[in-house]
Amino acid sequence: MESTTALDPATALEPATALESATALEPATALESATAPESTRTTESSTRATVHRPAGPVAPTDAAAVALRPLAGRAVRLDPDGFLGRWQRRNATETLPHCVTNLERDGALDNLRHAARGERQRFSGKWFADSDVYKTLEAAAWWLGHADDGRLTELLDEVADVLAAAQREDGYLNSWFQLMDPEHRWMNLAVGHELYCAGHLLQAAVAAIRGGVGPRLVEVATRLADLLVDRFGGDGRLGICGHPEIETALVEFFRCTGNRAYLELAAGMVELRGRGWLAEHSVDTGLGGSSFGAAYYLDHMPVREAGAATGHAVRQLYLEAGVVDVAVETGDRSLLAASERIWEDLFATKTYLTGAHGSRHRDESIGDRYELPPDRAYAETCAAIASFQWNWRLLLATGRARYADELERVLYNAIAASTAVDGRHFFYSNPLQLRVDHDGTEEDAARRQAWYKCACCPPNLARLLASLDAYLASSGPDGIQLHLYSAATIATWIGDSPVELRVDTEYPWRGRIAVAVASTAAAGSWELALRVPGWCDRTPTVTVNDEPMDAEASDGYLRLRRAWREGDTVVLDLPMPARLVTPHPHLDAVRGSVAITRGPLVYCLEQVDLPDGVRLDDLRVDPAAAPIPVAIAGLLDVPVGVVAHGFVEPDGEQALYDTRERPPHARRPIDVLTIPYFRWANREPGAMRVWLPTA
Template sequence: MTERILGPAHPTSAAMSALRPLFLGAVTFEPDSLLGRWQERNATRTLPHCVDQLDAAGAMDNLRRVTGEVEAGRRNMWFADSDVYKTLEAAAWQLGRTPDDAELRAFLDTTAALVAKAQGEDGYLNSYFAVDKPELRWRKLHWSHELYCAGHLIQAAVAAARAGVGAQLVTVARRFADLIVERFSVVDDVDGHPEIETALAELYRVTGHRPYLDLARRFLDLRGHGLIDGERFGPRYLQDHVPVREADEVAGHVVRQLYLLAGVVDVAVETRDDSLLDAARRVWADAFGAKTYLTGAQGSRHRDEAFGDPYELPPDRAYGETCAGIASFQANWRLLLATGERKYADEMEGALYNVIAGSTAMDGTHFFYSNPLHLRTGHDGSHEDAPSQRLPWYSCACCPPNLARLVSSLSGYVATTDHGGLQMHLYAAGTLRTTVDGADVRIVTRTEYPWDGRIELTVTTDAALTLALRIPGWASGALVDGAPADVRDGYAEVRRDWSAGATVTLELPMPARIVRPHPRIDAVRGCVAVTRGPLVYCLEQADLPGGVTLEDVRIDPAERLAEGQSPDVPVTLTARGSVEAPASEELYGAGAAGPGEPVELIAIPYFLWGNRTPGPMRVWIPVATTE
């Protein structure tokens, strides 16, 4: 039964966890819902595309070099094994939902066999260090990504074990994990790229083998004591500048920091370590208080793919790596489970519908690596580090398979339970089936969310169930069955006799809103953004009259935003603005021409930008001149 498969980050029964996730198959999205279409596109387009690209780009051949099946030179990044493992994880989650997919099962089984053949006699597995640099095995952990790759292998095995597929993959991962425990339990070494910590914690959850969890905790305790060679970017880049329990700010490479945060929470809840959880909450507050873009993207520095200073959030230079959005979603999920606090679910939703959704084209086979909030007129998008349009693959291809593994498991993040209660965190049309205190629960959700804030939930159960409905932070004036919602800690709790079935209607008002930035965000001072519900909107050059340059457009924030639609966008937003072209081409001192010609501005959801034609785009819009 697919509905009995555990999903990602499922704490053990003894864990310090406020909420319990549902089984992976407990939620089924309606095929015509936004999330349902996304998950179907992932299954039929994105995941097969990733499988094909593993061969086309050389990641599979890198492993075949280890087995002697291929003699050609290595291709792509030295850590490209992780692309294989993330795709395997995506395949395992997908097979957990659709077990009859013979082609996908064949990919998983044949790839697991290749990985097993490439594994060394002692359990070691890494194509780069096995063939190209065997003398450096375990000797350059600050850049080697050996434990990072091992972590993704373990995550794939965890998904396979939970889905009941890929037994050989599980065997391979455990052999490697046992070797890692044997070596790293007695030496003071830490990997430069966190990932192994959450992987080992998850492997412990699957196997009950305590040494995996103990080593994960040891890695956390060793970090921050200067054990990693900072080399090019220094210890902050590697989160090795302060002990984990003493940290009070995010620092350095964003994906590394957020993967570390996920591991901190996993270990904290399994070991019931309040000091670790407190540290996680502190660094989260720093990240989301002053270092996160409106779209949920993180990382303002291209040079080292890193967090910037507080309020350093330039829209055109935003790095906003897709993997960082995914890591943010995963870390927030773990914090939500640990604490039950709405703010983590709010951040999950914001990242999901904006930076994560925007990273993939509507064809499911083209992707952004970085996700800016402003693409300038004249931008040189010829380099893959900052392209003008989504690309089918990258030399560092971490993002596409990362997207595939998240979306294939997306139904596992919708709801949770606790004693006597069920909490709805993400809203999508579909059906939920689970048990609460031993009683069967069935919930049918009807909604057009996120386009419409009306959500009808028909609940049937004999349990004395408390249904908790998340009221997003942006939703003012929410109604439950027509009356003002009684919101406590971010959730409206509903208690009924559900035995004959009862329908609850939640209405989340979704007026279009003008959002102003914090005054310390210098890069967007004098600008506003447009949002509606959980969606951030943007302007595209494609919607402007001919001859108008996007950077010359201004918006009048005092005018009402009108809702409309187009064939491909259920809800567009129209604003009044003006075109204020510069008075001359003089670079300095030219000034603006003053109030210009009126123009109608059509905004579309940020996640849909770039699907029509490459061209300029911006989220933060300068305010019209008034004098």
């Protein structure tokens, strides 16, 4: 342990001053970009969709029944030296270009070029590869809202031209069916992913509209959306997709264009799901079917009646995001309550400690209650992203802090773990344990892969990270709420008055969050709400202009109301001791084990951090010894590790199954360094555990 130093809360990791050295967004520029003049909203289909105001990925209309509203697009600027800012920048410089390179290499872009040229029987990759192109375009469009990038602008324009050339006269666009099976379009919605791909094209267009880029892409998407209304609009023609996603895309496209037909189609699809439509109307077109049953497709029970999360994890979570979108735009409280029932079942009994979902490899599905094996966790990256999207929508709809807590947990653990430090290697599944002699497949690997045959995860990560700043804060009737903490500048409005805040923090390594009022024109009092995370079970401290204040949280938020003035500074300090976590008694797979957490982070132990000759399988943790945070330097860009005290108990000569009394073994004490789970597998290959057996 020579490389570590005990972390003294009073002196270690002094507060960062990253914002002082960062290039701050000029107030005039920030406020100008956050509040572009209101444009006329379209009420009919148009090839020139317009937007109410610049916005992020989720922008409920003024009439939507929501408790909180996201800030206008580009209102938040992540400090490039902050944790989330560095991550977003790495996404722009490494992950996004990597996606473009691999889409070109593996033929996904060529599929669309072949369709544009009218060529037949020429296709590479999965039949839903179009969706990966669209997710990458969405990432490019969001990032162009942050920075001028000629290469990304060229990419958007060139691919949009290809899409326009490939699109059929009626608006249809799907390279697989156009190249390989044009006679069966719309006939295998259970498996064909046509609506799923269309949804991702619409979401790319949403990003283009709100970023003020890619007008040709918007035209293509609008033609396709109009075709969906013509083909599926109305009770007699409704259909659903085997892979939900189109629902939330249609709602967001309605929010951009004002065309209510898109919302009505999404609402109809939500109501139709769960009534066995897919089994009755899907024809085997050569893509095959599924032996997993109706629950796999979420077509086994009407949405309003379902009370348990089940089936394919990504599909369940994407569906719920669309359900919430429809509920808030139609003011349907019972529909929102139905989604919250699914949430309560999922997060009470079927969620991994890292916030991940999906315990079964066979069908990538959510398992039974408490079925959460660490080594067999499927925990697909896309499911983690879908959980993030759903929880954000529930947070806006209700204002409840529990949804922000889950945003944070899944972001800092399951999502963050998916990507290597180089930004160009990824996990598809995210297990919580890797056995000493593990022999994995592509999706169940001991190492992250540069790309996958089913390449859904990398471009999904790219689009989330490109828009990550949109999820830090929101506005209420007369105040601002901070949900995720990272060094940033926030330029928004209180009523008609501009306000700019600067957030200075080393979160998630330190619990100190300083929020300064950089400028304000608001004359009266307004509320600044700072989330006190659910993991914080000790009373935080808070000062305003160095004066101690009452730190009691209300509904998960510390709410401070006053007539704020320029220069006012709030400092919230969240205690961050390291903790041992015990599992529910029914969670058989990790019974008798503990996990280590600190703040929002889950920690893990890797074989590489053990002395020579010590096997991870032979380690036992002493549950009576408190883990100790330590400052570490030069290790995977991680400033804080946690040391746990335990024992090494070699297995000796014990048989696999043995009725004899186990002979005594020499037990020797050992201190072990654990690192944040999201940084595992960035060094030499080897075993890993989140859940550690106790002595």
